[in-house]
Amino acid sequence: MSRAGVVVAVALVACRGARDAPDARPAAPPAAPAMRYAALPPPPPLDPARLDKARALAPELDKLFADDLAANKYPGLGVAIVLDGEPVYVKGFGLRDLATKAPFDADTLFPIASVTKSFAAMAILKLRDEGRLSLDAPAATYYPPLAELAYPTRDSPPVTVRELLGHGSGLPEDNYWVDVQIDMSEADLLALIRSGMSFSRAPDTYFEYSNVGYGIAGQIIAKVSGMPAREYIRKEILAPLGMTASVWSRREAPPDRFAVGYWGADGYQGIDTQKLPSPVKEPAALDVAGGLYTTLGDLARYVAYHLSAWPPRDDAESGPVRRSTLREMHQGTRRADWVEFALEEREPVPFVEVSDDRVRLTTYSYGNGFMSRFTCSDDLQVEHSGGLPGYGTYLTMLPERGVGVVLFVNDTRIDSRPDRAALELLRKAGLLEKRAVTPAPALLAAQKTVDRLLATWNADEAIQLFEPTWFRYQPVEGFGAQLQKLAADHGRCQPASPLEAPNRLRGGWRVTCERGAIRFAAALSPNASPRLQYLKWASELPASPAMKAAATALLRDRDARARLALDGGTCTLGDAVDGDGTKHSVFALTCTKRPLELEVSLDDANKVASWRVHRARTDDTRYCAR
Numbered sequence: 001m002s003r004a005g006v007v008v009a010v011a012l013v014a015c016r017g018a019r020d021a022p023d024a025r026p027a028a029p030p031a032a033p034a035m036r037y038a039a040l041p042p043p044p045p046l047d048p049a050r051l052d053k054a055r056a057l058a059p060e061l062d063k064l065f066a067d068d069l070a071a072n073k074y075p076g077l078g079v080a081i082v083l084d085g086e087p088v089y090v091k092g093f094g095l096r097d098l099a100t101k102a103p104f105d106a107d108t109l110f111p112i113a114s115v116t117k118s119f120a121a122m123a124i125l126k127l128r129d130e131g132r133l134s135l136d137a138p139a140a141t142y143y144p145p146l147a148e149l150a151y152p153t154r155d156s157p158p159v160t161v162r163e164l165l166g167h168g169s170g171l172p173e174d175n176y177w178v179d180v181q182i183d184m185s186e187a188d189l190l191a192l193i194r195s196g197m198s199f200s201r202a203p204d205t206y207f208e209y210s211n212v213g214y215g216i217a218g219q220i221i222a223k224v225s226g227m228p229a230r231e232y233i234r235k236e237i238l239a240p241l242g243m244t245a246s247v248w249s250r251r252e253a254p255p256d257r258f259a260v261g262y263w264g265a266d267g268y269q270g271i272d273t274q275k276l277p278s279p280v281k282e283p284a285a286l287d288v289a290g291g292l293y294t295t296l297g298d299l300a301r302y303v304a305y306h307l308s309a310w311p312p313r314d315d316a317e318s319g320p321v322r323r324s325t326l327r328e329m330h331q332g333t334r335r336a337d338w339v340e341f342a343l344e345e346r347e348p349v350p351f352v353e354v355s356d357d358r359v360r361l362t363t364y365s366y367g368n369g370f371m372s373r374f375t376c377s378d379d380l381q382v383e384h385s386g387g388l389p390g391y392g393t394y395l396t397m398l399p400e401r402g403v404g405v406v407l408f409v410n411d412t413r414i415d416s417r418p419d420r421a422a423l424e425l426l427r428k429a430g431l432l433e434k435r436a437v438t439p440a441p442a443l444l445a446a447q448k449t450v451d452r453l454l455a456t457w458n459a460d461e462a463i464q465l466f467e468p469t470w471f472r473y474q475p476v477e478g479f480g481a482q483l484q485k486l487a488a489d490h491g492r493c494q495p496a497s498p499l500e501a502p503n504r505l506r507g508g509w510r511v512t513c514e515r516g517a518i519r520f521a522a523a524l525s526p527n528a529s530p531r532l533q534y535l536k537w538a539s540e541l542p543a544s545p546a547m548k549a550a551a552t553a554l555l556r557d558r559d560a561r562a563r564l565a566l567d568g569g570t571c572t573l574g575d576a577v578d579g580d581g582t583k584h585s586v587f588a589l590t591c592t593k594r595p596l597e598l599e600v601s602l603d604d605a606n607k608v609a610s611w612r613v614h615r616a617r618t619d620d621t622r623y624c625a626r
Contacts, residue, residue, distance in 0.1 A: 058089060079093075113290040133161060142220040146158075172199070181286075217288065248283075250293070296408065306404070330397075379398075391409070403432060440505055443505060457483060466531055466533075496520075508520060520535065579599075595615075
């Protein structure tokens with residue numbers, strides 16, 4: 001059901017042996033002790049003009065999606081973009097039904113397939129938060145038929161609820177099989193389990209995408225809540241979020257409101273072949289694995305709710321689950337191993353993506369109904385896709401940046417990702433900045449003290465600034481000598497730039513000086529009244545005459561010019577932007593194609609020992625390979 005995890009299922013012969021009955025239902029967790037809260041300031045606001053800037057992109061977004069629709073010949077597509085809790089762009093293109101010419105609009109009901117899994121995961125976590133189940137208990141505790149499973153090895157642990165949610169149960173990938181079996185009943189699911197369901201590997205070893213696993217999770221929701229899973233989700237999640245248009249069956253809304261899905265004749269994938277309506281089946285026991293119909297407007301509400309969990313803060317809770325539970329959903333619990341993708345005709349999901357402006361390094365993990373993807377440019381990215389014959393859904397969120405995008409396409413033969421292009425438009429417009437962290441007052445005070453010590457050394461003040469442990473690595477006199485040399489090398493320095501903090505107790509800043517600049521990085525201790533536990537710095541000194549002459553000579557070298565022309569065109573040398581100025585420097589290059597940087601190292605005879613060229617550093621690519 002989800003094309004994000006599709007592989008050809010290979011059933012392995014299980015080593016079948018009797019299993020002991022599962023443990024009795026675990027006792028309810030003990031009541032948690034009362035929690036204490038520090039008085040934290042509210043997170044700093046984002047640019048109040050962000051929403052206006054995003055809405056101003058509507059003409060460019062319209063063109064992007066209209067062009068994509070025309071180029072790929074889809075019947076229709078729908079897009080929703082959420083920013084800071086507001087749907088800033090919700091629009092349909094093309095047709096939801098070729099026969100009636102009904103337009104694809106914001107109210108079109110669309111089957112989101114496996115994106116439904118996140119709703120099931122939220123339901124399980126809600127029951128967990130209420131003390132009604134344990135994620136680490138054997139799943140058979142709540143759905144007894146699982147006690148009849150024959151595991152593949154004698155040392156297999158029993159499948160837990162957490163492993164069902166994270167696709168670590170050892171059950172085989174089943175997307176193609178489920179596309180046809182989507183309407184299996186509860187009796188069918190029970191018969192499948194009792195007939196000796198095959199495992200592809202032992203539980204709790206690898207990620208492997210299992211729709212049946214989520215079907216079992218649906219049975220657990222029903223057993224624990226006392227009502228069918230779809231009704232529990234409708235009552236406890238959809239209704240509180242105002243998702244009143246969402247339904248579980250085509251019988252719950254007028255037929256003309258649903259998008260018609262299309263595929264090629266005889267399942268042919270070529271986009272130019274005749275478009276035929278795809279068969280429609282009503283999910284039953286697998287409903288929470290992929291059976292929800294929703295609209296762009298309703299799913300935008302859901303995305304906004306997830307984004308509201310960031311950043312952590314002291315505000316009152318609202319919605320079906322706690323903000324911490326939503327953030328838990330966004331963290332992968334199991335590394336996604338894509339080795340099986342090599343068995344398919346299509347290429348595997350890349351861990352490295354090369355584009356015109358960067359090389360992205362990416363890691364994936366799955367947990368609680370979402371894929372978590374960590375990239376060098378966007379940090380945490382949360383996503384899930386959903387696919388059924390004739391339909392494709394993509395949901396992507398950058399929770400730390402307050403942005404989410406939803407894409408619906410009513411054609412199986414999806415050949416592009418305009419939602420990704422939309423995110424790049426937002427990036428270029430400066431709308432993907434990460435919310436700043438409010439540093440602890442002690443960190444801000446430490447920054448000011450370091451700046452004072454750089455200007456005027458005072459041993460007593462330094463001793464008060466640092467934890468005693470700092471001076472076990474070096475005596476205070478040695479530290480003072482280093483700081484004084486730093487001041488002598490750079491001359492008088494200006495007041496520091498604003499502190500950049502990845503969290504409350506760590507941060508960095510830059511001071512500009514008569515000669516270059518200094519970058520500092522500092523971290524506070526875990527004490528109740530924290531002091532500095534370390535301080536590091538790096539110099540940015542102007543290039544020496546020898547260094548500048550070496551860089552200038554490189555730009556005149558024929559081989560070097562040829563190398564530069566490949567990536568940047570014709571380039572001219574700019575100022576040094578990094579390095580010690582004598583042995584190692586990084587120069588800005590102004591080039592006809594794109595800005596580059598030239599990195600040069602000299603030997604003791606001031607001859608070029610090594611050099612290389614890379615893309616210029618930018619705020620959103622500084623952690624990407626260059």
